[in-house]
């Protein structure tokens with residue numbers, strides 16, 4: 001991945017994810033960022049995250065940063081490689097989901113976060129289909145369980161809609177960029193419906209006492225709430241929004 005900042009006040013965000021399975025599986029991520037002499041005020045950040053599914057795998061991250069001006073806003077990078085979450089797997093199996101399918105769902109949640117930031121529903125749907133097909137092929141069989149939440153057309157930008165799927169209240173949110181998110185609808189500070197609150201960028205604010213929750217991680221970004229709400233995997237199929245209320249995103 002190569003990012004070249006060559007104009008003033010430009011901004012870049014790179015997120016590269018990998019899931020490694022099987023003895024000998026290996027990824028090498030090389031992230032090159034060049035901030036040229038004219039690119040004053042640049043804000044750049046790149047990250048690589050990997051999910052290790054089995055023994056005998058290896059993930060290497062090689063970030064390279066070259067800065068040719070002293071006047072920038074920020075230039076950072078991060079890398080994290082984590083093991084498969086056995087507790088999450090146990091939770092899914094306890095809900096009656098077979099192990100192979102549970103593993104696929106966890107990996108799908110991990111990878112689909114990237115797809116859902118594209119903001120182009122038709123393209124997101126195609127990519128999610130490809131991910132599901134790839135994961136089904138990798139371990140044999142299995143269908144992602146999901147329920148229709150609403151239509152894409154029902155969602156106005158910067159608004160939230162409350163749905164209840166399988167008894168779980170969920171706030172479905174379309175942000176100003178057009179990306180659709182789903183987080184638990186009940187504020188962790190009190191019994192307040194977050195979908196009655198305010199959407200700003202990729203946050204949803206509780207109207208009662210003002211805690212803002214990240215739509216990407218479910219984490220509160222301001223007090224008084226300090227516990228996160230769950231984040232759910234969203235799938236767009238045509239003009240319909242599907243969510244599996246039993247499957248929460250794996251947020252590191």
Ligand code: FES
Pocket residue numbers: 187188189190191192206207208209210211223224225
């Ligand atoms: S009830 Fe949501 S912040 Fe207090």
